[in-house]
Amino acid sequence: MIEKRATSNGKNRWRVLIRIKGHPPVSKTFGSKTKATRWEEKTKTEIREGRYFEKSEAERHTFAEMIDRYVEQRLPRKSYSQQSHQGAQLKWWKGKLGDHRLSDVTPALIAQTRDDLAATPVGTRAQKQRSGASVNRYLAALSHVYSVATREWGWLVRSPMDRVERFPEARGRVRFLSEDRRIGTTLRGG
Numbered sequence: 001m002i003e004k005r006a007t008s009n010g011k012n013r014w015r016v017l018i019r020i021k022g023h024p025p026v027s028k029t030f031g032s033k034t035k036a037t038r039w040e041e042k043t044k045t046e047i048r049e050g051r052y053f054e055k056s057e058a059e060r061h062t063f064a065e066m067i068d069r070y071v072e073q074r075l076p077r078k079s080y081s082q083q084s085h086q087g088a089q090l091k092w093w094k095g096k097l098g099d100h101r102l103s104d105v106t107p108a109l110i111a112q113t114r115d116d117l118a119a120t121p122v123g124t125r126a127q128k129q130r131s132g133a134s135v136n137r138y139l140a141a142l143s144h145v146y147s148v149a150t151r152e153w154g155w156l157v158r159s160p161m162d163r164v165e166r167f168p169e170a171r172g173r174v175r176f177l178s179e180d181r182r183i184g185t186t187l188r189g190g
Helices: 033-048 052-060 063-073 080-097 107-119 132-151 179-189
Strands: 002-006 012-018 026-030
Touching (some): 063 080, 080 107, 080 132, 107 132
Antiparallel strands (some): 002 012
C-alpha cells in the first residue's frame, strides 16, 4: 500500500507499507511515487522468496562489529600463537573494511583489498612483497569469521569468501641427503 503524505513544508512524500501474512510489516518513505512503487515491487518479491529479512540483517551490522564480536567470543578459544597471528590479521582487515555494512562487502571488494595486501611491502628494510601463502593466511582468518557470522549468528545468508580466490602457494622445499649422510645414517641406525 502506498500513501501520499504532505510534509510541513508543503512537499509530498510517499510512504510504502507492505504487509504479507507470516512476515513482519515493512515500511519506507520516498520523495517520489516512482521510487516508492519500484521499492514496493522489489521488496514484495524479496519477502516472498525469503531474501529480504536475511539481507536486512546484513544491513544492520558493520564489518567492524563482526570482527569485534569474533575477537571477543571466538579468538580466546584458540592457542596463544593463533590469537596473536589471527588477531593481527583481523585487525588489518578491520582497518581496511571496518566502516562498511556487511551487505556492502562484496567478493570484488574483498579481492581488491586482498590485492592491496599482496602489493604492500613487508618489513622496513627489505621491500619484498608478501608471499601467496602469507596472503592466504589473512584470507583464511577472515573466512572463518564469515563462517561463524553466517552459520552461528545468522548475520549473512552466504559468505562472500566462497567466491574469493586464494593465491597459489610455492611448493615446499624437497631435501635430499648426500651420499655420505645417507650412508652415515644407515650405519648408525643399523
